[in-house]
Amino acid sequence: MSPLPTLYRGAEGMWMWVVHRTTGVAIFFFLLVHILDTALVRVSPEAYNDVIGHYKTPLYTFIEAGLVAAITLHALNGLRVIAVDRWTWALRHQKMLVWGVWIGFAIVMAGFLPRHLMHAFGGA
Amino acid sequence: MTGAPELKAPKKAVSHSTLGRAQRWSWIFQRVSGVLLIGLIAVHLTVNLVMGDGINQIDFAFVAGKLANPFWQWFDFTMLVLAMIHGANGMRMIINDYAQTPWIAATLHWALRISTVVIVILGTLVLFTFDPCPAGSDPSLLPSFCEDI
Numbered sequence: 681m682s683p684l685p686t687l688y689r690g691a692e693g694m695w696m697w698v699v700h701r702t703t704g705v706a707i708f709f710f711l712l713v714h715i716l717d718t719a720l721v722r723v724s725p726e727a728y729n730d731v732i733g734h735y736k737t738p739l740y741t742f743i744e745a746g747l748v749a750a751i752t753l754h755a756l757n758g759l760r761v762i763a764v765d766r767w768t769w770a771l772r773h774q775k776m777l778v779w780g781v782w783i784g785f786a787i788v789m790a791g792f793l794p795r796h797l798m799h800a801f802g803g804a
Numbered sequence: 805m806t807g808a809p810e811l812k813a814p815k816k817a818v819s820h821s822t823l824g825r826a827q828r829w830s831w832i833f834q835r836v837s838g839v840l841l842i843g844l845i846a847v848h849l850t851v852n853l854v855m856g857d858g859i860n861q862i863d864f865a866f867v868a869g870k871l872a873n874p875f876w877q878w879f880d881f882t883m884l885v886l887a888m889i890h891g892a893n894g895m896r897m898i899i900n901d902y903a904q905t906p907w908i909a910a911t912l913h914w915a916l917r918i919s920t921v922v923i924v925i926l927g928t929l930v931l932f933t934f935d936p937c938p939a940g941s942d943p944s945l946l947p948s949f950c951e952d953i
């Protein structure tokens with residue numbers, strides 16, 4: 681029996697498309713809030729320090745890690761999309777490139793996370 | 805369970821050269837700005853979050869120390885403009901994909917345009933009208949170079 685026809689023919693590529701959209705939307709809304717919080721430097725030093733103080737709490741430590749994760753995935757997958765559009769070699773190996781994105785992501789997070797957690801919790 | 809509808813081949817071939825001027829520029833812009841933003845944001849996150857004391861170092865004195873330098877003013881300005889247009893352009897495509905009702909789509913497009921313009925103007929004013937040593941502030945909150953003024 682042949683499988684049902686489906687609109688989703690991309691497998692790995694389709695999941696990366698979902699990841700790219702969700703991380704893109706999340707980063708956009710972060711950026712709106714981020715420019716507003718930076719604008720507090722025009723209000724007063726106290727106002728800025730007060731609000732930025734919240735970024736140094738344990739809850740925000742994880743939100744920041746999530747943000748860096750989202751940025752890294754969006755960036756690496758964006759490069760994959762450009763490559764697949766540009767070179768037939770990349771198009772033929774696009775599934776392999778999806779794994780490349782996840783490996784690159786793992787490397788960046790392995791470098792970033794210990795350092796960030798040490799800043800946040802280790803007093804380093 | 806019924807399957808998804810058969811995919812029909814498009815009547816006319818669609819390629820990036822047949823998209824039309826505006827869409828073609830939007831396509832090119834997303835790629836060029838995307839690559840530039842990777843470099844800009846990597847530096848931004850390294851300087852603010854990885855180097856020195858990481859997240860703990862960020863306070864008014866830290867930002868004042870950076871924004872007193874024209875290099876960081878223009879660096880942040882480039883990042884602000886590219887990131888906002890890149891993000892707004894992405895959001896525009898998402899609205900086109902999901903908002904089926906015309907008046908809802910129109911409202912969302914206008915909300916997006918207005919918030920993008922307001923945020924870019926606000927961010928630019930902050931970067932270029934910033935005063936690192938505001939008069940009458942608690943000196944312990946200001947960067948050390950304010951003492952010499």
Ligand code: HEM
Pocket residue numbers: 707711714715718719744747751845848849852853859862867870871876880881883884885887926927928930931
């Ligand atoms: C948790 C991660 C982040 C931290 C701690 C952080 C911190 C800061 C700080 C301290 C400033 C003040 C000026 C300066 O340092 O240059 C700033 C400004 C800025 N940041 Fe970030 N940032 C983060 C992530 C991001 C990301 C992911 C983006 C882009 C998508 C971004 C875009 C900007 C822009 C455009 C400005 C200038 C705002 C303005 O025009 O007033 N930041 N950030």
